[in-house]
Amino acid sequence: MIWVTWRQHRIEALIAGVVLAGLIIILLVLGIEMTSTYQSTGLANCSEQLPACGELEGNFINHFSLSVNLITIMLTTLPLLVGMFIGAPLVARELEQRTHRLVWTQSITRMRWLGTKLLLLIGVTLLAFIALIPLIAWWSAPWDAVTSPWSTYEVRGIVLPAYALFALVLGIAAGILSRRPVAGIGITIVLFILLRLAIAFWLRPYFLPPLVSISSIDRPGAPSHTDWLIEIGTIDRTGQELSNNTISHICPQIIGKGDAQAFAAFQACEQQHGFHSRSFYQPADRFWLFQVIESSIFLLLAIAFLVPGVWFVSKKLT
């Protein structure tokens, strides 16, 4: 069965190998560039107080934001590709070409057939993504130091392998339940993107209750640039959250004007009324806890799709 799995997936394995090699080269090249810039410009020795450091940081971010964004997009798309091109056709292509009737009537049971394939493909996928973890962490280290560890949350650590596992299982289950590779691919794309976005935007900020920081109106935001700022607003003396309408009603100085003078007058007005800035944020030290929580969610989702898929193969397919 191992040989059969290899024979059926060797082209995918070859393509995956090429993609992996390409990724490793890109990460190495950009990593070396980013690390050396970080060292040579003196950013590595910067502390926040030096005014020159602010400029260095700005230049660094401008210079590397495009490549960091592109790599982030590439890395977060990889799991979906695994689900689409390895997961969805796994059983569906057999059903489409009716070869399941050939392979399930040899001397092994269909459960052993499915079990071996699942084990091998899940194993290889996880291995490949886990192997990337140290390289990605090394590549993003300077960027994380300059910005925030949260900025590369989705590509660094254990969530990326968890996305890949989920996408693969989702693809397999979608292919089984729809019985057609193309439909399986479509369902995989839609569900993967929906669930990933829903969890990233609605659940992740609240895995743990965010911390609250109240600061003077002219120093808004979380205590440190390494924190993940989730929500920022203005409150009055009683701690009541104020809407933008209410604020501009009380302090109309800025309306229709964009210059610094008007802004200073506006801030002075706010301070006069005792307004403060309130931020909800997740501190940097929750990074790994959040990685574990999010990975567990995707692991559970994977199981939730795997169980009906396996059941369907064992009971419903002929």
Place this chain on the structure above:
Amino acid sequence: MIQALETINLGKRYGKDWALRGCTFKLPIGRVAGLVGPNGAGKTTLLHLAVGLLKPSAGSVQVFGEAPDRVLTRVGFVAQDRPLYRNFRVKDMLMLGQKLNPSWDMNLAKERLDRLAIPLNRPTGKLSGGQQAQVALVMALAKRPEMLILDEPIANLDPLARYEFQQTLMDAVAEDGLTVLFSSHLIADLDRICDYLIILSASQVQIASDIEPLLATHKRLIGPSDREASLARTHTILQVRSSERQSTLLVRLHGALLDPAWEVQEASLEDIILAYLALPAPFPFTIQHKGVQEAVR
């Protein structure tokens, strides 16, 4: 006695509709059995139940006295349309067979394909339909099965490919004494290969019998139309073609024909099958195997 295949009241339901119902028959070891029936009669369902691809909704099916999925090693199956992995070379298919079957006989497989001049290095998708059918059959034979189950194995093949396929099949049967069960639309071909016949119609098994007693008890009678009624008292009239005074009947005889007014002619297997397939369902009776026990409904 252990049968190659035995079903008792076997049924398969999809939602509300029964694809197969109340199916009871035996296929003794060593027979070459043809399974015939109109489209949608449940032939494929029955064969899938026999190889464990389907689980029964009612009744039971046993292969060599065991559940079908426990005897997969002893049964070679070729599914409808003879599926193969199209991007596998022929020798990859053989390797697959070897990896998935403990009893695989690689020499037999290579020797047969060699005899048929099928190139081992060609992807199966690039073979002709006839060659694909041969590869599928060789895959089933190289398992060294005790029974072969084939679902419409010669459908959509040209006459020569059909003939060659049957030749491979008959050689294997002659060498190994296999039991064979195969479904087909081509009644003329059944006549040449089979010694056992199963007729499935309207989701039920209507006949499961050796062919010889079938031929012995089914006759074509020609005689005066006004004697039909008295004939029907002792014998079963399956088919009537009448002109004004004279009738041509296909009759299943129960005992000797006493009325000398009827001229008796042999009926061909094709005539008999067509007569049964044309009968409105459900049939008035079923004939159990060997054609000796008869159950009246």
